[in-house]
Amino acid sequence: MQADNFIDYIRVFCKSGHGGAGCVHFLREKFRPNGGPDGGNGGRGGHIILRGNKNMWTLLHLRYHKNLLAEDGGRGSKNNSSGKFGQDIYIEVPLGTVGKDEETGEVEVEILEHGQEVIWVPGGRGGQGNGNFATPTNQAPDYAQPGEEGIEAWKIVELKILADVGLVGFPNAGKSTLLSVISAAKPKIADYAFTTIQPNLGIVDYRDGKSFCVADLPGIVEGASDGKGLGLRFLRHIERNPVLLMLIPADSPDHKKEYSILMNELKNYNPELLDKKMLVTISKCDMLDDELKAEILKEFPKNVPVHFMSSMSNVGIFELKDKLWTLLNEDLVEA
Numbered sequence: 001m002q003a004d005n006f007i008d009y010i011r012v013f014c015k016s017g018h019g020g021a022g023c024v025h026f027l028r029e030k031f032r033p034n035g036g037p038d039g040g041n042g043g044r045g046g047h048i049i050l051r052g053n054k055n056m057w058t059l060l061h062l063r064y065h066k067n068l069l070a071e072d073g074g075r076g077s078k079n080n081s082s083g084k085f086g087q088d089i090y091i092e093v094p095l096g097t098v099g100k101d102e103e104t105g106e107v108e109v110e111i112l113e114h115g116q117e118v119i120w121v122p123g124g125r126g127g128q129g130n131g132n133f134a135t136p137t138n139q140a141p142d143y144a145q146p147g148e149e150g151i152e153a154w155k156i157v158e159l160k161i162l163a164d165v166g167l168v169g170f171p172n173a174g175k176s177t178l179l180s181v182i183s184a185a186k187p188k189i190a191d192y193a194f195t196t197i198q199p200n201l202g203i204v205d206y207r208d209g210k211s212f213c214v215a216d217l218p219g220i221v222e223g224a225s226d227g228k229g230l231g232l233r234f235l236r237h238i239e240r241n242p243v244l245l246m247l248i249p250a251d252s253p254d255h256k257k258e259y260s261i262l263m264n265e266l267k268n269y270n271p272e273l274l275d276k277k278m279l280v281t282i283s284k285c286d287m288l289d290d291e292l293k294a295e296i297l298k299e300f301p302k303n304v305p306v307h308f309m310s311s312m313s314n315v316g317i318f319e320l321k322d323k324l325w326t327l328l329n330e331d332l333v334e335a
Contacts, residue, residue: 008159008236010062011102017045017086019124019147020073022132026140027078037140038080039130042147045123046070046086054114056094057201059159070121073147076129086123096162096240102154112162121155124148158236163201163215164328166241168262173247174283176200177311179216182321206325214324215241235269243277243327250284250292250308256299277327279305281320286310 020042027035048068068091074083099109099120109120127145134141167175183202200216217237238244244266248258259280266273282288282296285308293308300306307323309316 007059007063008161010059010066010157012062012066012068012155012157013152014048014121014155015067015069015152016048016121016150017070017123018072018150019043019045019126020075020083020086021146022127022129022144023076023078023081024130024142024144025078037130037134038078039144040076040079040081040083041129041132042076042126042145043073043083043085044126045073045147045150047088047119047123048121049088049090050093050097050099050109050111050118050120051090052095052097052111052114052116053092054095056092058094059097059157062091062157068121070123070150072150073123073126076126076144080129080131083126088123090117091120091157093157094159096160098158098160100156100158102156108155121151121153124150160240161201161215161217161237162213162240164212164241165214165243165245165324166238167214167216167247168238168244168266169247170258170262173249174311175216175247178247178283178309179214181311181314181317183214204321204324206321210325212325212328214245235265238266238273239270241276243279243324244273245324246278246280247283248280250282250288250296255282255296259300259304279307279323279327281307281309284310284312286313286315 022042023039025037025039027038029035048070068089070089071086073086076083093111095112095114097111098107100107109118111118125148127147130141130144133143167179169175179200179202183204202214202216203211204214205211215237246259246262248255252258263274280300282293285293288296288308297306305323307316307320309320311317
């Protein structure tokens with residue numbers, strides 16, 4: 001997918017349908033000149049509905065349909081005939097999409113399964129016709145309810161990538177190279193910062209036909225939680241990953257500082273991200289001997305798991321898959 005085709009944030013105007021008005025009518029037939037009230041109910045206004053589609057990976061289609069206007073419900077009519085329902089609008093979205101209210105920022109809808117349908121903006125209810133208001137003491141009500149107004153609001157549709165493992169690291173840390181080695185994904189790879197400007201997904205084949213999904217996300221920089229670089233666009237996707245794989249190159253001038261910056265940006269964006277399972281991986285380890293590896297290990301807290309690997313020489317790749325699989329499934333094993 002080309003970079004300009006990956007859209008993960010769209011602002012849309014939503015207007016659900018107004019409910020149809022109830023009808024005021026009295027039955028008049030040849031042999032029943034004073035028949036009772038028979039005004040029907042108005043139809044419900046159209047809903048705006050989000051529907052999950054596992055075959056979609058972007059919100060690009062909404063770029064050209066930013067005004068979502070559902071149909072109004074029809075008016076009730078005589079013979080207790082109800083008005084037609086307004087036509088609903090269905091919005092197909094990728095799995096991992098959330099719908100928010102722009103003004104409050106509240107998450108109103110979350111789509112996680114294929115075929116899942118959620119009414120995001122409900123249409124107004126139709127008004128009741130005068131046939132519903134007849135009583136023994138008021139046998140000829142000459143009034144009916146108007147339909148309810150629909151809802152008009154600016155909304156946010158936001159995609160957060162669903163993946164088992166998220167690759168976290170500075171720009172040009174080797175995340176795309178690693179993804180290309182452990183999966184069949186073919187991300188753009190080059191020797192400059194911000195090669196990855198959109199998430200890339202790869203399915204990693206594990207043992208006995210098992211697999212898991214890894215996301216190569218845009219590189220993080222100091223100040224990302226304040227929007228610097230690709231900041232918020234990157235951090236939005238990381239919320240969905242149960243396991244984070246922090247990638248720090250062996251030739252980094254300061255491994256401890258790089259780790260601290262990454263952890264600090266996660267904390268500033270959302271402190272709950274620090275509760276995720278994490279594995280620190282030192283890439284390009286083929287340039288290290290055992291003595292240098294031991295020195296690097298001393299730079300990290302003792303409770304932080306550190307793994308050495310090289311995408312170029314495949315050193316530590318199989319062991320990395322084992323560790324990621326264990327992190328993803330250790331809760332199931334304990335249960």
